[in-house]
Amino acid sequence: MKPIYQIGFYILLLFGSLGCKQKDSTSTSTVDTNPVSNQKVERVEPPNWWIGFHNTHLQLLVKEPNIGEATVKIIYPGVTIKKVHSAHSPNYLFLDLHIAPETEAGVFDIVFTYPSGTEKKHTYELKARLKKPEDYVGFDSSDAVYLITPDRFANAETSNDVVAGLKEATIDRSKDYARHGGDIAGIIAHLDYISDMGFTAIWPSPLLTNDMPQWSYHGYAMTDFYEVDPRFGSLEDYKRLADETRKKGIKLIMDQVANHCGLEHWWMKDLPFKNWVNYQKDFENKEPTTFSNHRRTANQDSYASVADKEGMANGWFVSSMPDLNQRNPFMGNYLVQNSIWWIETLGLGGIRQDTYPYPDKQFMSEWAGAIMEEYPNFSIVGEEWSYNPLLIGYWQEGANNRDGYDSNLTSTMDFAMQQAVADALKEPENWNTGLVKIYEGLANDFYYASPKDIMVFPDNHDMDRVFTRLNEDVPNTKMALATFLTLPRIPQIYYGTEVLMENTDKPGDHGLIRTDFPGGWEEDEVNAFTGQGLSVAQKDMQRFLKKFLNYRKDSRAIHDGKTVHFGPFMGTYFLFRIMDDETVVLILNKNETPITIDLKRYAEIGLAGKKLKNIVTNETIYWGDDIQLAEKGPLVLTTKFQ
Structure with missing residues (x-):
């Protein structure tokens, strides 16, 4: 896994590319005995943050008329202003804060002082995290x-x-x-x-x-x-x-x-900077939109021209959606x-x-x-x-x-796979059409790092x-x-x-x-x-x-089992998912009239003589020498009866 997004590295880049200035700021860990003001400037984003992150850096976007002239002060234990950056627009500041690991949840004022001596305050909150990081569990193959x-x-x-x-x-x-x-x-x-x-x-x-x-x-x-x-x-x-x-x-x-x-x-x-969005100069000059070339292969193509790569990444998706x-x-x-x-x-x-x-x-x-x-x-x-x-x-x-x-x-x-399944079900059966599209499409799983x-x-x-x-x-x-x-x-x-x-x-x-x-x-x-x-x-x-x-x-x-499938046969396709004592059988049948399929060709799965249940109808069948498929459609069976 790549290292976490490093604010400092990109700020270093910024000095060379954007010409931003670091502004004076004051930060101290002395506890402020004054209550917070509960005042707000036009925008501070993110609107709040949390203590206890692995990454202790936080960058605030501040928007307020002529805020770029102001110096900034925060008095709150554990919160340090590392850098203050002006933007090309005078109405923005970007504040780099360090949130020390020992910082406690609470609220504090960010104080902006203009050259005239006028002060504006914004009350900001650091919240306690309600869950442990490992408790944020994402979706996986067990989900639908x-x-x-x-x-x-x-x-x-x-x-x-x-x-x-x-x-x-x-x-x-x-x-x-x-x-x-x-x-x-x-x-x-x-x-x-x-x-x-x-x-x-x-x-x-x-x-x-x-x-x-x-x-x-x-x-x-x-x-x-x-x-x-x-x-x-x-x-x-x-x-x-x-x-x-x-x-x-x-x-x-x-x-x-x-x-x-x-x-x-x-x-x-x-716009805060002259390169906040791609082709920003065209936008500001009301020139025609430069659209993405949609050449997505340019991301992987070792022969791709710089022009194609830039056209893919920098062009606008449509005229109503500026490209960030x-x-x-x-x-x-x-x-x-x-x-x-x-x-x-x-x-x-x-x-x-x-x-x-x-x-x-x-x-x-x-x-x-x-x-x-x-x-x-x-x-x-x-x-x-x-x-x-x-x-x-x-x-x-x-x-x-x-x-x-x-x-x-x-x-x-x-x-x-979405396209392969649709094509497979619409096409007539042949050696390279129909259900073979699913069979060969799934065979591509050898390439994926984690197909499931x-x-x-x-x-x-x-x-x-x-x-x-x-x-x-x-x-x-x-x-x-x-x-x-x-x-x-x-x-x-x-x-x-x-x-x-x-x-x-x-x-x-x-x-x-x-x-x-x-x-x-x-x-x-x-x-x-x-x-x-x-x-x-x-x-x-x-x-x-x-x-x-x-x-x-x-x-x-189905969630984690072994997958075995067999080449399409007589307008049918058999796929098996196997884990411990549970085997799930998917049979796709494209035949418009009843058909009998010899099950001996699937003997390696080890289902001979076993009882299986249709998971949709709850009907029971026995896996014998053959199976009668009465109608076109899917049949899904399981060895699991509970």
Whole structure:
């Protein structure tokens, strides 16, 4: 693991690249007998911190008109000002503090004194940590993750549907790209449903403020990294979500974005440095946006030109999302500390990092390393939208990369397997098409540092619903889900998959892909939470997934077992997960008419003469000389009867 993010090293870099000045400051350990002022300047971020971190450095961003002129004083035992940095904008200061190991939790004033003698104070708090670092346990192969688009899941608090002062101030459920009103309270209200379905973790897409004029519902154009979007709720609501998930044994994964912010982010009106965002001069001169070239292979390509590498990392994702310059050390520290702040504030069970290959890749290694240094049992999954296993594996901690790159990232996303399963189920069977795509796709696991720690999924918020992609074929959809839940992976299921949600009328339409969950609004005639109004097929799929997920919760064979699979045979594919006395058998059958399969070719698994149970129907079968497969679809068996 790489050393923790070193503020001092980057400050040294800064003197040469940014020309910042160190300002006079005063710090003493003498106890101040005066009570704190409870005053605030415009912004101090992080808004609070904690004692007891491995890394004793803290860098505060301070924003206040002409604060760059001020000297700074802190009087609090154990807190020392190491350096004060002015920025290019006169309205910022950056304070490097040392928090000694013996420092106690408490509040103190940061005193800013202007040349005129005027003082401004800001009361700051250091909190005691509520959990030991090792108690922050992330997600792993024992979990099943439920991905939620909060605006489209459930609206339990209508009073926050419209918030005065925000740029997108209406809701309209008839429009795919408008806000629909779902909120944090809606997720909390349905945690019993999520738990009963068998999910052990939830990943809501970002809940932070997106004060953008349009398409603000999706959350990925953040305009404040420390504020919960009031249309979703408050920070206290987010904390309540974290608390309630913990009570139910559900882990909360936070969707974070280090690559970009929203164009309406508060700092875009007054950027602290001349290189706070990439292509900043173009932005300030109102020149056309320079977009990313999206050449993600440039991160690994030993032949890649400098132009391609820079075009990938520095270009803006879209015109409404400025590309953050993580090579600016103050930006880098800001992003690292923001992630840690949210982990501590919410007691997170993991982070999903958006657009992982797009930021500066060395920074991302330091970012993940800083987090894992503080939380050794934590989990971070990065989005690498690639169908090439070599690119997917490159980003995982422990990869044997020829260039020596170490990502410190516990997990990445398996778009390659997602595509392989979809193709396998849609294609006719041949020697190199159909189910062989799954067989050969899984064979690529030899390359991954830890296959079972990779996240796999049938679909997500950025791609067609799996039911649509599989041409609304229910048996194929069941086979896809059964495969993802049995593989040595961490499975993620998108909300509504359990009731066959689709976007068939508009393939590729993101607004429709993120459609409203039936029953999340009082006026809904169909309610998937209760089953009211669901079709027979929808109820059947919901039961199927619920049975499978709840079996999977306690299946050590699926979590950590040995994997054995056999080449596809007569339109079928057999995969086995084995641990101790538990063997789980996945059989995929693409045949439209009944078929009998000779089981002697699977003799090495040692199931001959044993009794097995169908985990969905609870029916018992005996593993004899052959097996009759009556219909197209998946069959999942187990030797475990309790």
